[in-house]
Amino acid sequence: MNIGEAANASGVSAKMIRYYESVGLIPYPHRTHSGYRVYRQEDVHVLRFIRRARDLGFPVEQIRELLALWQDRSRASSEVKGIARRQVEELNARIVQLVAMRDTLRHLVEHCSGDDRPSCPILDDLADAAHDSHEQGII
Amino acid sequence: MNIGEAANASGVSAKMIRYYESVGLIPYPHRTHSGYRVYRQEDVHVLRFIRRARDLGFPVEQIRELLALWQDRSRASSEVKGIARRQVEELNARIVQLVAMRDTLRHLVEHCSGDDRPSCPILDDLADAAHDSHEQGII
DNA sequence: GCTAGACCTTCCCACCGTTGTAAGGTCAAG
DNA sequence: CTTGACCTTACAACGGTGGGAAGGTCTAGC
Incomplete structure (x- = not known):
């Protein structure tokens, strides 16, 4: 082949x-x-x-x-389970992080008028350092 | 500075x-x-x-x-909203994908005895081509 | 036997965002 | 004047995948 x-x-x-x-x-x-x-x-x-x-x-x-x-024919299934469980935890951590991002952003989108006016809470939020999310571990 | x-x-x-x-x-x-x-x-x-x-x-x-x-002081908030909405959609797509992975794996973990015996549904599943998940779009 | 095209080979490059490292210059405090 | 903490540029690496170039090989049709 x-x-x-x-x-x-x-x-x-x-x-x-x-x-x-x-x-x-x-x-x-x-x-x-x-x-x-x-x-x-x-x-x-x-x-x-x-x-x-x-x-x-x-x-x-x-x-x-x-x-x-x-x-390995003599392996213990507990080893495999351990690796898989680790992977579940890692996937979960990434999911939690992405969900937090999405919800924050969705919240902002919902509060943005989305019309011809320049006022926009999305940009206001990005610009507003008061959140300091990076010090609170959102990332 | x-x-x-x-x-x-x-x-x-x-x-x-x-x-x-x-x-x-x-x-x-x-x-x-x-x-x-x-x-x-x-x-x-x-x-x-x-x-x-x-x-x-x-x-x-x-x-x-x-x-x-x-x-751009004269921008319309609708443009910003569009970009943010796109990003929400992209985040959401990634979340859906990761959740599907996690749930499949978690299901497998739950059905693995995790003891000294070699029998392990996790490896069985990975080895079993019958799932053919890659042709059904899990990725 | 010749040619076309579909394969195969190795090798290098690009992506994305970030970190590391190396070799050198510069500043401030002691 | 030395020391150490900063700065500069430049290059490589990560992970996993795709793209492409330049060349060899196989098979079908003539």
């Missing part, structure tokens, strides 16, 4: 397959005499695993851990 | 002040005879504006628009 076919079969672009190889997430594959990478069905399985984990927001380094655990 | 003082007063790092200058978000400041950048209170005000907008998740290019509108 060519890299292009593996890409189609896995949903991971050829570009990214080479990248994952370069960072050691997947092993160097066999090559044809002319240097083409050759993949087996099993490799596609691994690529799908990676793809799905990326879809779930796992960073590459955590996928590396998950792959190692996946391929 | 030095760049360091302006950084302290605005909450924007000296590094980022130079960066914003380099991408044309803020103008070239005056310099001392020895080449040090000199800032006025007004510049700090602009930097705070940028900082707060970044805190609200605005990308630099949108901040450029907002700054232009802020400094």
